[in-house]
Amino acid sequence: MHLLVYTVTCTYIYLYIQLLVHTFTCVYSYLYMHLLVYTVTCTYSYLYMHLLVYTVTCTYSYLYMHLLVYTVTCTYIYLYIQLLVHAFTCIYSYLYMHLLVYTVTC
Numbered sequence: 001m002h003l004l005v006y007t008v009t010c011t012y013i014y015l016y017i018q019l020l021v022h023t024f025t026c027v028y029s030y031l032y033m034h035l036l037v038y039t040v041t042c043t044y045s046y047l048y049m050h051l052l053v054y055t056v057t058c059t060y061s062y063l064y065m066h067l068l069v070y071t072v073t074c075t076y077i078y079l080y081i082q083l084l085v086h087a088f089t090c091i092y093s094y095l096y097m098h099l100l101v102y103t104v105t106c
């Protein structure tokens with residue numbers, strides 16, 4: 001009788017400990033997996049955000065540089081054309097004046 005009670009008690013204690021170990025192992029695994037998923041998700045989100053910010057910044061810089069180059073080029077062309085028009089006007093006026101003076105003199 002005593003042996004039976006002792007055996008049953010030991011078996012019960014053993015199974016209870018096994019159940020506890022199993023439960024803690026499962027809870028630990030579950031929490032660890034969630035932590036891992038959370039860490040990977042956060043890292044991915046962080047890297048994605050940095051990539052997005054980098055891409056937007058680079059695109060902005062690229063477009064700004066193109067706009068700047070375009071503006072400078074257009075301004076340069078405009079000023080060059082103005083200079084050419086002014087030069088031709090001056091030359092034309094100078095030649096016309098000489099022709100007029102020559103005509104009047106002759």
